[in-house]
Amino acid sequence: MEIQTKQHHQKNFIFDHCDTVELANQYGTPLYVVSENLIREKCRAIKEEFLMKYPNTKAAYASKAFLTLAMCKIIEGEGLGLDVVSGGELYTAIQADFPMEKIMFHGNNKSYEELEMAVANNVGRIIVDNFFELEMLEDICSSQKKKVNILFRITPEVEGNTHSYITTGQKDSKFGIPLQEKIIESAVIQVTKSSYIDLKGFHFHVGSQLFDQQSYTKAIATAVKLMETLYIKYGFVTEELNTGGGFGINYTNEETMPIHYFVDYIMEAIEIGCREANLKIPTIIIEPGRWIVGEAGITLYTLGAIKEIPEVRTYVSVDGGLPDNPRPALYQAKYKAIVANKINEAADKVVTIAGKCCETGDILIWDLLVPTIEAGDILAVLNTGAYNFSMASNYNRLPRPAVALISDGEPQVIVERETYQHLIERESIPSHLINNKKSFNIKK
Incomplete structure (x- = not known):
């Protein structure tokens, strides 16, 4: 799918007739969006x-x-x-x-x-x-x-x-x-x-x-x-x-x-x-x-910490990463992305988009051209319809994103966002651990 990143009549990036910034505000991020x-x-x-x-x-x-x-x-x-x-x-x-x-x-x-x-x-x-x-x-x-x-x-x-x-x-x-x-x-x-x-x-x-x-x-x-x-x-x-x-x-x-x-x-x-x-x-x-x-899907993130290492690199962290898109870590997969709320601003700065996981390899995109950015901006990673949702995990106990399906310009949630409660709903604590009454003698 060809994406026109300069849309002078629009303030934000439009994906299949939907304002992606409005989608992020409505459903939260990270968010899978599928057309x-x-x-x-x-x-x-x-x-x-x-x-x-x-x-x-x-x-x-x-x-x-x-x-x-x-x-x-x-x-x-x-x-x-x-x-x-x-x-x-x-x-x-x-x-x-x-x-x-x-x-x-x-x-x-x-x-x-x-x-x-x-x-x-x-x-x-x-x-x-x-x-x-x-x-x-x-x-x-x-x-x-x-x-x-x-x-x-x-x-x-x-x-x-x-x-x-x-x-x-x-x-x-x-x-x-x-x-x-x-x-x-x-x-x-x-x-x-x-x-x-x-x-x-x-x-x-x-x-x-x-x-x-x-x-x-x-x-x-x-x-x-x-x-x-x-x-x-x-x-x-x-x-x-x-x-x-x-x-x-x-x-x-x-x-x-x-x-x-x-x-x-x-x-x-x-x-x-x-x-x-x-x-x-x-x-x-x-x-x-x-x-x-593959080309029918995008993923929306919110930008967080921006860390500049002088004369080395600027890391821009998003609120997802490896758990919702493991492909860059698995296959060195590469993606294009745009700052959804600044599509008409000149992209003249090079940054690296980092995920929030405790892994050095949790990098979504190396050396991406972006305009002047700040925390709270919305990043749209393109062509993520295949092998992102299906390979998602809860690594670092991150809840998996929601999926919004756009049908004739109308978004609908087809997979609800996971909550922290979902992460533990299948777990239990053995009775002997509840009050920490049992101790173990470990023989040396």
């Missing part, structure tokens, strides 16, 4: 440039990027499926009455209870990651007398051009079934003999925040080769191929590419590969998450 309109725009681009353009295609939103009950309803309303990776995400979808047949359940270490929940609720696809999971699934389906449709997640042995922590398709990956002949073929043979499990095809994921089309092409070539081998040796027909997501967005100076930049390339590679291998093109599935929601 429903921008989310729907991205969903409709996927429908127009992929689902309606190519036959036998599906798209599922990767909910790990951002998931709430309201987000489930938006995605359902746009006709997309949902990619979940845990019992908690699945439970959220169930409580939102999301269509279960449109859910794809991922995860490299699903528990028995999570798989029981998935089978009991008739999840559309379970993406099986390993033999341990396959054995549990067989047992669960047998006990529930149900048949499930699965895809095998494979490791395509492709290095994505991204941070090492968010590349997933390399040979040495915790995700997926290795492509060694004895491993992947034995898995296919085992499942084709099952009365309860129907193998529909395969899934791969190369990584996140990718702009390089070649990563997808290499992974597709590997997948098609596997499809060809299995057809020739065992007569197995691959009905579905899930190519994952990972499409990159603009955080600082990157260019967010339209969805056709990725899917046209993917579909061309699959068409060529299948034609050369004399295979029927399977149903193709994509799973974008960040690309849908």
Whole structure:
């Protein structure tokens, strides 16, 4: 999303028709703000440039990027499926009455209870990651007398051009079934003999925040080769191929590419590969998450302490940081930000935006250009819709922020701000500690 930081007719930064300073005053800070309109725009681009353009295609939103009950309803309303990776995400979808047949359940270490929940609720696809999971699934389906449709997640042995922590398709990956002949073929043979499990095809994921089309092409070539081998040796027909997501967005100076930049390339590679291998093109599935929601969100903070170290740096602290946005500490992620109540003032000072946690690494933005600032100003960090709310924690016992959804210019709280009481509501004090009556003799 392009943000026009100079808005001469406005005193404050406007995000999707809402005054961000008024939002901060109304709901407090830190505050996640999400635009429903921008989310729907991205969903409709996927429908127009992929689902309606190519036959036998599906798209599922990767909910790990951002998931709430309201987000489930938006995605359902746009006709997309949902990619979940845990019992908690699945439970959220169930409580939102999301269509279960449109859910794809991922995860490299699903528990028995999570798989029981998935089978009991008739999840559309379970993406099986390993033999341990396959054995549990067989047992669960047998006990529930149900048949499930699965895809095998494979490791395509492709290095994505991204941070090492968010590349997933390399040979040495915790995700997926290795492509060694004895491993992947034995898995296919085992499942084709099952009365309860129907193998529909395969899934791969190369990584996140990718702009390089070649990563997808290499992974597709590997997948098609596997499809060809299995057809020739065992007569197995691959009905579905899930190519994952990972499409990159603009955080600082990157260019967010339209969805056709990725899917046209993917579909061309699959068409060529299948034609050369004399295979029927399977149903193709994509799973974008960040690309849908990343640019639809901002985070608002209030500036606090300003600490100038002469000839070194000026630190400007905000009332959040690492707990509401761990990405800079995890991946050295970079963001743009603007002082929301001073958008028409010249940005001629360089400062570093620090979080309030007791961690040296709690720095949100290094070397940000700002106008003359003071405590109480409102900072808007842009493009924080993905992997901020979903990765938030209570580190340093900080309550997690509220989430406000803007719908046609009207803000509504869809997640309430946590209070200090929320931090302790699941805790208890053992009886022997209440009056400190018990003492322990520690032997030396």
